[in-house]
Amino acid sequence: MKSILVVGGAGYIGSHMCKYLSRHDYHPIVLDNLVYGHRQAVKWGTFVRGSTSDSGLLRKLFADYTIEAVMHFAAFCYVGESVTNPAKYYENNVVNTLALLEVMVEYRVSNFIFSSSCATYGEPVQIPIREDHPQKPINPYGKTKLMVEQILEDFRGAYGLESISLRYFNAAGADPDGELGEDHDPETHLIPLVLETALGKRPCIEIFGENYPTKDGTCVRDYIHVEDLAQAHLLALERLFNGLPGGVYNLGNGDGYSVKEVVEIARNVTGKPIPARVVEKRPGDPAVLVGSSEKAMDELGWRPQFPDLSTIVKTAWNWHKDNPNGYGG
Numbered sequence: 001m002k003s004i005l006v007v008g009g010a011g012y013i014g015s016h017m018c019k020y021l022s023r024h025d026y027h028p029i030v031l032d033n034l035v036y037g038h039r040q041a042v043k044w045g046t047f048v049r050g051s052t053s054d055s056g057l058l059r060k061l062f063a064d065y066t067i068e069a070v071m072h073f074a075a076f077c078y079v080g081e082s083v084t085n086p087a088k089y090y091e092n093n094v095v096n097t098l099a100l101l102e103v104m105v106e107y108r109v110s111n112f113i114f115s116s117s118c119a120t121y122g123e124p125v126q127i128p129i130r131e132d133h134p135q136k137p138i139n140p141y142g143k144t145k146l147m148v149e150q151i152l153e154d155f156r157g158a159y160g161l162e163s164i165s166l167r168y169f170n171a172a173g174a175d176p177d178g179e180l181g182e183d184h185d186p187e188t189h190l191i192p193l194v195l196e197t198a199l200g201k202r203p204c205i206e207i208f209g210e211n212y213p214t215k216d217g218t219c220v221r222d223y224i225h226v227e228d229l230a231q232a233h234l235l236a237l238e239r240l241f242n243g244l245p246g247g248v249y250n251l252g253n254g255d256g257y258s259v260k261e262v263v264e265i266a267r268n269v270t271g272k273p274i275p276a277r278v279v280e281k282r283p284g285d286p287a288v289l290v291g292s293s294e295k296a297m298d299e300l301g302w303r304p305q306f307p308d309l310s311t312i313v314k315t316a317w318n319w320h321k322d323n324p325n326g327y328g329g
């Protein structure tokens, strides 16, 4: 059984990845400092508490285990906070990632899968966004992801560290078996907030602006199921194991849903009224973010299993209903 180091494996996407890896006969070794991750979400493989800033710990991990590849999910991801506290983002998302890559080079571990983001594109000039779209991120979060992509290109050339950067659109949904879900503190993402409103934990969902140049005036996003992201990671990993070149791939469904459509779908899925009110725009929100993932389909053989937004919301709702306090009990 091959061991894969899953950095940030106690987080939302990382924990789903560990379940998926384990189902496909890999042994996940989770490294997570639990700043945002949840110990209860680590149910597969081995757990090590720690940070990528601890090079001594990383060296010990690479010495103790035969690690065939690293998947890196451990980034801070609050776009707004990255604007007010960029140092925190450059430190964790770039400096700590660089430290991890240096130890990988030292131990000759040469396969790396990186969680990048559509935030690296900035304001889209063309929809759907393809991988060759200009990358001009408009916030420090997006810049940190782009910097790591660039570091990876240079590490490939200089040290032979092969990598695939996966640019996610809007990760959503939960484990179809209901064992894992999305639990951020604070929560800022639309679908969990809508579902917390359905549960009565919030009085209403605030819609950030309704005069965007879109079908109903609210922002349009491309929601992609978290298990479909996991599938893409495994395909990317196997591509590297097969000796094929790395690169960058978008991961989205290619369908755009407005904020109002998401709320309406959630009303249908939950059977709850979900009160909504329109408030000011949130700074830095592009009107439309929809990606083309043809490259991932052609080259990785990626086939999303949960492309329908109702199904995505339903998987999230099942988890929220059963875990109204998230992993907190």
Ligand code: UFG
Pocket (backbone or CB within 6 Å): 077, 078, 079, 117, 118, 119, 141, 169, 170, 171, 188, 189, 190, 191, 193, 205, 206, 207, 208, 209, 219, 220, 221, 259, 282, 285, 289
């Ligand atoms: N929204 C609301 N009300 C809310 C929360 C969100 O109207 O209470 C809207 C946002 O304005 C946006 C849409 O719902 O139009 C989706 O917002 P999310 O915060 O769920 O997701 P984002 O599209 O802002 O962000 C996602 C990822 C980021 C990533 C970004 C790329 O969460 O990590 O895509 O732009 F950086």
